[in-house]
Amino acid sequence: MKISSLWGYLGAGLALLVLLLVPPLADNHYITAVFVSVLLFFILAALFDFMLGYLNIFNFGMGGFMALGAYTSGLLTHHFGISPWIGLLAGGCSTLLLGLFAGVITLRLRGIYIGLTTLFLAEFVLFALSNLREYTRGAAGLQVSTFPDLFGISFGRGDPLSLYYLLFVICVVIYASLHFLVRSRVGLVFKAIRDDQLGTSVLGFNVVRYKLLNFAVASFFTGVVGAFYGNYIGILVPTTQEFGISRTTEILTIAYVGGRGTLWGSLLGAFALIGLQEGFRVIDEWRLVLYGAFLVFVLMVFPQGLAGAVKQLAGWVEARFTGSAQQEDPEQKASTGPAQDGPEVTPKLPDRKVP
Amino acid sequence: MPDVVLQIEDLQKSFGGLRAVDHVSFDVEGGQLLGLIGPNGAGKTTIFNMISGIYRTDAGRILFDQTDITNHHPTQIAKLGVARTFQVPRTFNHMTVEENLMVPVVRLRLTDAEASNRVAATLNAIGLYDMRHRNASELSGGERQLLQFARAMMTQPKLMILDEPFAGASPAIIDVIIERTHDMAKSGVACLVISHDVVSLPKVCEHVIVLTEGSVLTQGRIEDVREDARVIEAYLGT
Numbered sequence A: 001m002k003i004s005s006l007w008g009y010l011g012a013g014l015a016l017l018v019l020l021l022v023p024p025l026a027d028n029h030y031i032t033a034v035f036v037s038v039l040l041f042f043i044l045a046a047l048f049d050f051m052l053g054y055l056n057i058f059n060f061g062m063g064g065f066m067a068l069g070a071y072t073s074g075l076l077t078h079h080f081g082i083s084p085w086i087g088l089l090a091g092g093c094s095t096l097l098l099g100l101f102a103g104v105i106t107l108r109l110r111g112i113y114i115g116l117t118t119l120f121l122a123e124f125v126l127f128a129l130s131n132l133r134e135y136t137r138g139a140a141g142l143q144v145s146t147f148p149d150l151f152g153i154s155f156g157r158g159d160p161l162s163l164y165y166l167l168f169v170i171c172v173v174i175y176a177s178l179h180f181l182v183r184s185r186v187g188l189v190f191k192a193i194r195d196d197q198l199g200t201s202v203l204g205f206n207v208v209r210y211k212l213l214n215f216a217v218a219s220f221f222t223g224v225v226g227a228f229y230g231n232y233i234g235i236l237v238p239t240t241q242e243f244g245i246s247r248t249t250e251i252l253t254i255a256y257v258g259g260r261g262t263l264w265g266s267l268l269g270a271f272a273l274i275g276l277q278e279g280f281r282v283i284d285e286w287r288l289v290l291y292g293a294f295l296v297f298v299l300m301v302f303p304q305g306l307a308g309a310v311k312q313l314a315g316w317v318e319a320r321f322t323g324s325a326q327q328e329d330p331e332q333k334a335s336t337g338p339a340q341d342g343p344e345v346t347p348k349l350p351d352r353k354v355p
Numbered sequence B: 001m002p003d004v005v006l007q008i009e010d011l012q013k014s015f016g017g018l019r020a021v022d023h024v025s026f027d028v029e030g031g032q033l034l035g036l037i038g039p040n041g042a043g044k045t046t047i048f049n050m051i052s053g054i055y056r057t058d059a060g061r062i063l064f065d066q067t068d069i070t071n072h073h074p075t076q077i078a079k080l081g082v083a084r085t086f087q088v089p090r091t092f093n094h095m096t097v098e099e100n101l102m103v104p105v106v107r108l109r110l111t112d113a114e115a116s117n118r119v120a121a122t123l124n125a126i127g128l129y130d131m132r133h134r135n136a137s138e139l140s141g142g143e144r145q146l147l148q149f150a151r152a153m154m155t156q157p158k159l160m161i162l163d164e165p166f167a168g169a170s171p172a173i174i175d176v177i178i179e180r181t182h183d184m185a186k187s188g189v190a191c192l193v194i195s196h197d198v199v200s201l202p203k204v205c206e207h208v209i210v211l212t213e214g215s216v217l218t219q220g221r222i223e224d225v226r227e228d229a230r231v232i233e234a235y236l237g238t
Ligand SMILES: Nc1ncnc2c1ncn2[C@@H]1O[C@H](COP(=O)(O)OP(=O)(O)OP(=O)(O)O)[C@@H](O)[C@H]1O
Pocket: A351, A352, A353, A354, A355, B015, B018, B020, B038, B039, B040, B041, B042, B043, B044, B045, B046, B047, B087
């Protein structure tokens, strides 16, 4: 076994231990709530990075996509008595459809255009949810019922620990799927497209189809997370704070702080930012300012995010203890390039000068 | 009659008022090695970009294997069996050399073992095996030429179009590219090669087409063409 993959197992083991053991040992509603936030932001940031870090797709509508998932589940239960368990999948499916629609109309474009279109779509979703008051109750708020017991376990809001573990399972499933995809042949093509779209096309790959696949997977899971979130908070209000651009900005910040193109970096990002936010509760309205400052700080000190810093540290320790030269991880490099290039804004393929 | 792989018929392309390609026609047969030469700005790369679907044609037809591929999408054209390299080498720079060659193999739907064998064989054949874990961005210009050449080769094309494959490459790398190109031609692949390299090109092609200001000036055996007064004039100017 290569030493560098040992680090991966070590890190994963440590993360699992902390996530599984700290909330029950602390046995404290506040700590559990903080850990729920960490997991929620971790998985949303990982989904964001799955699109941005691997295919340069900016989804500025994450918040609205979540809202659709949450409301799908909430409304199905409210109006048709459908179980919130089924609502998790239904939320995923409706968001998948929104994602496919957004994808079909935007994925031929690049960078900033996709970002703008997803943002407009998400704003439209929020607008519709606020205005269809007969169904959604608009700003008055939609009551969301709790998950019914499963295997004799209660998932009521009085049992935050079981809700936490439910979210944990959801996160493991999503993370494992993304990890598997990124490591597969499909993931290889994702990275090729990120590096050079035209270069990938002339090898016979349908770039739009790969982007659509990536976007559809991310949208589905975003909807599932949204549906869980709705059940967790218990009342849905279609505000911008909850589901608008500021939510997306938080997710984006965590993804960047974690390190672009490294899914697990989002966990570090989530711990860092949620921790920071909890530490400075008093300045709640200034949250985004704090986020911005932290983002700038981290990216100046560690251009590859916290994940890059951890990799450097691991490499350094490895070199110290084995006396060998630092092994370079290709993925670490992968996260530098596109991040520095920024969003690609070259609009049309045909006019591109190919010397 | 040998099978014609590529037929270019009366191809035209303008950029604004500039006629970059003007009524160009020629054929390439299976296994043939054909050179495309001409001064800077003659329209060589523009023809390649139209063949591979990157530029739209203004008029004319491109037939590949008897199928009309004019203005088809680059992906479709590549799928039919046209592979290319670029004048300024394009590689996947945030991926390793090995991964660069893995990408085209994805489309061949091989098992993991077959895929890695094939990549390893190619890495050996082009002499980049020891560099397989390096990032493509760390390669020299010549090595990147070689890598994009090998990457195109991995798609198992019927037609290979090479835009300045020798530019910036050392004699050792040039020899590898020449050798592999001959191997491909022997197995029936048609190759169309743009080059300004008067030493290397004759080692690849016997026949060349000379292009100036978007039109075919002449074509024929490379020795004959070199003696042609019009060709000399086109290259040196008047
Ligand atoms: N995308 C483009 N937009 C505008 N003009 C272009 C474009 N591509 C090529 N041209 C013009 O078309 C003409 C032919 O260019 P092309 O690149 O085909 O030349 P070339 O024969 O490949 O030259 P070189 O040997 O220098 O590579 C040039 O005058 C060039 O400026």
